[in-house]
Amino acid sequence: MIRTHETTPFNDQKPGTSGLRKKVRIFAQPNYAENFIQSVFDVVERDAGTTLVIGGDGRYHNRTVIQQAIRMAAANGYGRVLVGQGGILSTPAASHVIRKYGASGGLVLSASHNPGGPEEDFGIKYNIANGGPAPESVTGRIHARTLEIDRWLDVDAPDVDLDTRGVTHIGEMAVQVIDPVADYAALMEELFDFDAIRAAVKDGLTMAFDAMHAVTGPYAHEILEGRLGFPAGTVHNGTPLEDFGGHHPDPNLVHAKVLYDLMMSDNAPAFGAASDGDGDRNLIIGKHRFINPSDSLAMLAANAHLAPGYADGLKGIARSMPTSAAADRVAEALGIPAYETPTGWKFFGNLLDAGMATICGEESAGTGSDHVREKDGLWAVLLWLNILAVTGKSVDQLARDHWARFGRNYYARHDYEAIESEKADALMAELSASLPDLPGRTFGPLTVAEADSFSYTDPVDGSVSENQGIRVLFEGGNRVVFRLSGTGTQGATLRVYLERYEPAGGDMDAETPAMLADIVAAAEEIAGIARHTGRTAPDVVT
Incomplete structure (x- = not known):
């Protein structure tokens, strides 16, 4: 009743x-x-x-x-x-x-x-x-x-x-x-060359996967250890817990530090990965080589044809606006469209449904394809494993080869968490008001080419999404993006995205903080973060 x-x-x-x-x-x-x-x-x-x-x-x-x-x-x-x-x-x-x-x-x-x-x-x-x-x-x-x-x-x-x-x-x-797990695992077997990965495991391919006591534990145990033959113990923290073991289930270098330290040690396996609370994000680390999410998207797109599910090529690549332009360079080389959307996986849905894009990604550790309509952490891990198994390359070598061909987008995100909403709103309002005056101004060695509040017109249904983040584009392909995040539960999180493009033939193996120092300084001068928030450093750097 x-x-x-x-x-x-x-x-x-x-x-x-x-x-x-x-x-x-x-x-x-x-x-x-x-x-x-x-x-x-x-x-x-x-x-x-x-x-x-x-x-x-x-x-x-x-x-x-x-x-x-x-x-x-x-x-x-x-x-x-x-x-x-x-x-x-x-x-x-x-x-x-x-x-x-x-x-x-x-x-x-x-x-x-x-x-x-x-x-x-x-x-x-x-x-x-x-x-x-x-x-x-x-x-x-x-x-x-x-x-x-x-x-x-x-x-x-x-x-x-x-x-x-x-x-x-x-x-x-x-x-x-x-x-x-069963339906999802069966789908992964359709997309990827499990035989090639199993053979690589038998030949000595090793990995560590941190499930962070979150939802991907059962999936990783079944697929990585059960179907692909990685030994028991490959999956760390594989039992989902109501409090994630008291940890923060965010696969970044702060909250997955144990995995990072392992991968930077002499005892590191060949490949390291992690996923988050609900399984839609991923962290990729090779032995002595961290791959940021923007680069991971680009590298996966460039090599996706090595997996059976993508052997016929990609229809297009889509990325969120704050994600680096590394994937755009891959799309150009492949002769396929590149789409820049607002943050939020829902904006990829129309492109995927219309057959206009195959692979999508966000700088916040989300990568996926048209196999589902969500970002997918284990999917990204399995595509990486497929590529490593077929090429026989290490993560480091694959990254170096990619940068030698496409150049490198040095990239970082600085998060200022739990800011008082009024202070965050005041910062963004002042920044928005300054946009018309920014082009042509110089900040240290950087000159502003364009500055705007990002607006997106969906190419499928014509819908318009405005005020999706403030972009300041410098000459030479460098930029800084400011955006308030909507994923927290208290106060406001200011995300500052920093990007410097180094063309092929330049310095491909410098330290990211050093390469971004001028852009960090320009971001502070442009937005007045310390003046508005009292914060002199971000809470999280990814």
């Missing part, structure tokens, strides 16, 4: 770049999660009796919300729910399950790379029928509904046994608990 629960709106449920993210204590308020989920169900396009996918990254509060979402789905006319065993589905695996089984959409319960636990973060994101994050047209309707909602619906039913695979029923709705 359907139950109607009266409620009142919350005024803070506007989805950000990747859904709604708040502290657990916020989501644990009576009606809070229910209001948001009901708002999704009220506005999204779906037929009666359709399938809904539900899964998450295993963080604290996941199981509670999954059980409630199942009861609400039954009351809202869904015919079937597919849920990952244990409540587990990595974000790319959820995208694949939505696509494979013809679901009308899915709820992905995750705050991605944010910390987990009773005092930490939680999130809910809705993905549409193509498997990708809901576009702004949909999230806008969801937000509007949250501001007027007056009731939510559920049925009176016991909790589902999430730990046992099989089918149960809640009223007329079937609930199928599925193996969270």
Whole structure:
């Protein structure tokens, strides 16, 4: 029997770049999660009796919300729910399950790379029928509904046994608990040359993978150790924990320092990688060679033809605006289009659906292709392994060969976290007002060629997204980008992206901080970061 629960709106449920993210204590308020989920169900396009996918990254509060979402789905006319065993589905695996089984959409319960636990973060994101994050047209309707909602619906039913695979029923709705790994692993076997990787492992290819006690642990155990033959112990921190073991599941050089130290040591394996809370990000490190995400995108695109799933070539390459232009140079060499989009994987969806792009990437450690509609950490790791196995090169040699051909985009991102929102907004407002006066000005050895607030017109549907970050482009292919991030749960995060292009034949193996020093100084002079925020150094450098 359907139950109607009266409620009142919350005024803070506007989805950000990747859904709604708040502290657990916020989501644990009576009606809070229910209001948001009901708002999704009220506005999204779906037929009666359709399938809904539900899964998450295993963080604290996941199981509670999954059980409630199942009861609400039954009351809202869904015919079937597919849920990952244990409540587990990595974000790319959820995208694949939505696509494979013809679901009308899915709820992905995750705050991605944010910390987990009773005092930490939680999130809910809705993905549409193509498997990708809901576009702004949909999230806008969801937000509007949250501001007027007056009731939510559920049925009176016991909790589902999430730990046992099989089918149960809640009223007329079937609930199928599925193996969270099997469908995804089968897809990876279609895309990559597992035989070549297995042969390389037998010949001595070694690796270390840090799952960060997050969702990719079961996937990595099954694929890397189970199917590819890497020895037990290759996967570190492979058991998902509700608090990620007390660590921050963000695969960068700060939070994956143990892996970095291993890869820079004399005992390093040939290849090191990590993934994040929900499995959509990746970190790539070779023995004594870190590959930044922008370079990883470019190198994967340049060598993707070595994998069976991409042997026919790429249709195009897309990157987020803050990501370095390294991939653009690959696209030019391959004679294919390069697209520059706002930050947020949802902006790649139209390009992928229209067959205009094959590989996409973001500087924030997200890389993926048209196999799903999310960035995919393990996919990137497996493509790297495929390339290493076929070429027989080390990560370092592959990088050096790439830079010798295309030149090198020295690149870094400086994050200033949890800034008071008013101070961050004032900085960006002052910076925006200064844009008309910047071209032609010099800052040390740098001369500004162009400066703008990035606006994107989608080449597929013509939709326009404005104010997506401030770009200051210097002569010679160097630049700095300023952007406020929408992935945190408190205050504002100012991200400053710094890029210097060194043409082929130049210094390809210098220290990145030294190469970017002039741009760092120019960024401070242009934006007045210390003056506005009181911060004299970033919290995180990646």
